[in-house]
Amino acid sequence: MTTSSSTISEKSERFQNSYLLQAWLVIGLALFFGIALTGIQIALSSRIETNKKKETMxxxxxxxxxxxxxxxxxxxxxxxxxxxxxxxxxxxxxxxxxxxxxxxxxxxxxxxxxxxxxxxxxxxxxxxxxxxxxxxxxxxxxxxxxxxxxxxxxxxxxxxxxxxxxxxxxxxxxxxxxxxxxxxxxxxxxxxxxxxxxxxxxxxxxxxxxxxxxxxxxxxxxxxxxxx
Amino acid sequence: MADQPTAYERFIQGILPENPVYRQVLGLCPTLAVTNSMNAALTMAGAVAFVLLCANIVTSLIRNLLRPHLRIVIFTLTIATFVTIADRFLAAYMYQMSKTLGPYIPLIIVNCLIICRCEVCASKQSVWTAASDAAGQSIGYALALSSIAGIREILGTGMLFGFRLLPEIWPDWVIMVLPPGAFITLGLLLGAANWIQIVQSKKTDNN
Structure with a gap:
């Protein structure tokens, strides 16, 4: 009994320590911010281009x-x-x-x-x-x-x-x-x-x-x- | 958490007692670089205020999910996102100003002031406290930038916001709007701030 429970807790500890699990917030935030920035870029890029063109002219x-x-x-x-x-x-x-x-x-x-x-x-x-x-x-x-x-x-x-x-x-x-x-x-x-x-x-x-x-x-x- | 300052205290402290530039001496790169005109200084202060407020609120919202060894990554990620948003907005709606400020807007990412507020306040306290902290620090930063920019622009060009303040015979001290002027002005103002601090603490000691 004791051996099996220890392996389970070991497993769960290893799971807890996995890099991906620890970094889930970083990965999630990066994805979310990436999508948000894409939206901003799409919304504003035409305006920025017009500004540049106007300056060139x-x-x-x-x-x-x-x-x-x-x-x-x-x-x-x-x-x-x-x-x-x-x-x-x-x-x-x-x-x-x-x-x-x-x-x-x-x-x-x-x-x-x-x-x-x-x-x-x-x-x-x-x-x-x-x-x-x-x-x-x-x-x-x-x-x-x-x-x-x-x-x-x-x-x-x-x-x-x-x-x-x-x-x-x-x-x-x-x-x-x-x-x-x-x-x-x-x-x-x-x-x-x-x-x-x-x-x-x-x-x-x-x-x-x-x-x-x-x-x-x-x-x-x-x-x-x-x-x- | 009883020893943490309240929202009101955070707000008041940011303006003068813990002024980002004069007391904490943080965020000096833009302080020196973009204070040769009032317009540029105020735009920079506005951009910093936007980034600081957003970063503080987001950090405070996720403060219970932060892992100690990953927190700096998350702060930087958050700050970089909002700096990029600010940069794009300036390029779209204030194109000339965005060219004047040039690389200093993207460089807000490495402004220690913001990461310091995330670390000291937002990652430990509620959203409301973090937002008041951001507001106080932003006002303090704007005051610091505009005090330096005001002195440099008036002495350097005799004008402020394009209006002539000093008489025409004023020989414009061009050095004030050049980089050395930034160091001279900041040095003198920092010295004055420290001197006031010493005088005040002596007074309280004597009482």
Whole structure:
């Protein structure tokens, strides 16, 4: 009798000590919270996307014309016409689609292109917009849409002062990040303590430009051929 | 449980006697980082209040089911859920503010203030007490953040909420809205809080 009861209590003790049983509350809560968060994400994601899109549309003229000029133009109701396009590039047999915005002055003259690009930063994905002139020969501006770089160091890539050095950089060669003061026309000054973040941004621009520069230039030269 | 403070005591203690920033010196990362403007500080205080209230209520509801060695996991899980909700809501309805605050909203997850309240109060006391505790601590945190943000914004820009408070000839102390300003302001205010504490305790000793 005593032996059988002891095995039963041993069994129940082992059952009590099983990890899964101990953690039932953690597992249950995780499932419940997961479902709740899915609901929130579904309910709010469209609104968040609209916010992002609106910001992109607001920033496109600033990237092409510069912030002050864009505000003046918006005030005089002569704002740029913006048209969204996608450019497909074959790269090592893999298709890559870029979103670009074609901008025109109110009289129909092309003002330039703004391309959306993203890539790996130091901490997480960096998403940015950069502008080029109609012939895609020089940069007109840069804006960081999304980044999660280290606060105080890497997140300085969003500083206007740092972004402004990209303005009027020629697109003929790859831009290069240097430390301690950029001198040449293809050089970008690194942020102190955030060389990787600076390089990430520059690499994203270099790669994207290498992919789409020719297409942009030919689109600008023959605007009729772009309907395919 | 007779020695535990009542709901009213919890509420009052959170505001000044056990102020999260000035007395407990908790949650300093957002205190230093987002107090360069009043708007950002109040949004941060609101987000923390929401997370603290929800986390305290949920923890208090399940307090009898908690296992000692699994409680921190559950606190973190609960806090992370509500922080994500707050983050998504800010991105949907206050997009510019959510970009200004950036990573500091997700970083509420590791704000010691909240996990401390779950541990000290919510995992031991009733829902009503936990909720009053959260309310008191949130008010205390909002007071602390806005006192620092107010000083920094006024001295740094001469304005508060976009209204000019100091005369135009005020030379804006830009350093106050930069990171060093946060340390200077917090240090001086903490010192003042400690000094008041010492003076008060001396008075009671003399009586």
């Amino acid at each position: 607001e920033k496109v003229p600033e990237i092409i014309l510069g912030a002050n000029h864009a505000q003046n133009q918006a005030a005089t109701d002569k704002s740029l016409k913006i048209e969204q396009r996608s450019i497909t590039v074959d790269k090592n047999n893999r298709k890559k689609v870029y979103t670009v915005f074609e901008t025109r002055y109110p009289d129909g003259k092309p003002a330039g292109w703004v391309a959306k690009a993203s890539g790996q930063g130091y901490a997480d994905k960096i998403e940015l917009l950069f502008g080029v002139d109609p012939g895609a020969t020089k940069l007109t501006g840069l804006f960081i849409l999304e980044q999660k770089e280290t606060p105080g160091l890497g997140n300085k890539i969003t500083d206007q002062h740092w972004r402004d050095q990209f303005i009027l950089k020629p697109t003929g060669r790859m831009l290069k990040v240097v430390k301690g003061g950029a001198k040449g026309p293809y050089e970008i000054d690194a942020i102190t303590g955030a060389t990787i973040s600076s390089k990430s941004v520059t690499t994203i621009i270099n790669k994207t430009l290498a992919d789409i520069q020719k297409q942009l230039a030919s689109l600008a030269a023959n605007p009729k051929e772009d309907n395919q």
